[in-house]
Amino acid sequence: MNTKDLAYFDRLIKLKNFSQVALEFGVTQPTITTAIKRLETEFDTTLFLRDRVHHELTVTVSGEQLAIHAATILKTLELAQHEITHLTQQQTVLGLPPIIENHYFPRVAAHLQEQGMLENIETLEGGSVWLRNALQAGQIDLALLGSTAPLAYQTLVAEEFDRKPFNIFVSRQHPLAARKRIYFSELRQEKFVLFDSSFIHNAAFNQLARRNHFRPEVVYRARDTHIIMNLVAENVGVTYLTALVDQRRDDVVRLELLDDEQPEFISSIVYRASHVLTPAQKQVLAVLRGTLE
Template identity: 40%
Template sequence: MNTRDLAYFSALVELKNYTAVAARFSVSQPTITVAVKRLETEFNATLVQRDRAHNTLTITRPGLMLYQRAQMVLKDLDLAHSEVQRADQSTIRFGMPPIIGTLWFPLVAGELFSRGLLKYVETLEMGSGYLLQELLAGKIDVALLGSVRPLNERGLDATLLGAHEFRAIVSPEHRLAPRKRIAFAELANENFISLTGKFVHPQALRDYSQFAGFDPRIVYNTPNISLIKALVASGFGVSLIVGDTIHASDKVVALRLSDPVADRFNMSLVVRKNFLPNEIQREFISVLFGLRHHHEA
């Protein structure tokens, strides 16, 4: 079977037009027609039904099934091309969200430097949700990711390095500041300052709020945790952030939460299941595993 035929057929399913598919691949329309016929012969099934009188095209159920499988095949093929072309390169394409880069990556940066590995690293700092998709697409090789639950993503190997509790933070003058522990429902009437994004902190805020039975009144979103703490310290609102980000110099009060919500800031070391690291990449990954010992200490 010709994988090019699968690419032509997949485009036909999406565009529903032979001429448009031919134009996309810069080939003649009969080339697309012959490719579809080859696939129908290969699978002994009608994949496409054409109504020439009304100039319509319908993808049959076998055609839709093949399309779904073809997407996986073509994606894996693209990934194989990328990995084979980079097999002898020493570059380490590495991703981590800014909060991990600030709090935990420095714990192993010294060892990476002493081993001469940092010079090989190309770092992409983005949110965990974005990095997860980049990892699946083969655009980065290894990542440190945050999630509210331990990661269990098809096609990825994830090793949990540490789990960190979330805290509600309020100003020292806030009515709840004298308390050490609160129920999240006690914040129902507060203004919330939230981290932007779709993955960890916003998800934790949604989960705690849902358990407490209210919709948080978010008055400001920012990707900057330092700004969040400064705004909370000034009394502008309250927030929910991972406890490790809070320091005495922040002039905020961190409150434990009594709610039985399972959300944690789970930090995981993640690679693709089919990723074959070279010697330099293996050594880099081995050093990152050392973060687990820092969390256990």
């Protein structure tokens, strides 16, 4: 089977227009038509019904079924291409969420530099949710990810190395600043400044909110810890962050949560189960394990 035929088929499923698919791939329309006929012969079925009068293209049940498998096959082939390309390179792409990067990576970087490996590290920053998807898509080789439960994916290997609680941070001007500890339910009337949905913090925050039966008012979402802390310092709202946050400022106060069975911020070294690590990547993994575990 020609994998190019599957690529044409996949786009035709989405665009439902032979001419547009041909234009996108830079081929003639008969090329697309022939590819679809080959697939129909291969599977002994009809994949599309064409209404030439109304210029409509309808996907059959067989077409819908093949579309699911075609998307998986094409994604796997793309991942294989990424991995094979990376095998020929000395570079290691390391995914780092900002809080984990600030807290753990300086120690890792020091050991990488000692071994002359730091210059071959390319870092990609983002929230743990976004980075996990990028790792599965083959865009990065290794990652340090946060989660609220041990990562259990067939496609990923996760090696947990630390757990920390979540805290509430308020402005020094806030009435709660005089407290050291607080129950989440006491924040019912507060405005919140939080990370956006690409960060694992949201899962932990939503879990506590549901448990306490109220919908918090979120006035701003950001992707940067410093922006969040600056907004908290200006009393725009309070925030909910892992205790890993390096809070060395007099205008923000950290409060511990008293709730039972709170979510924890779990930090793990993560890589794809299918990925054959290069010698350089194995060395990086060994440094990560030796430094963090």
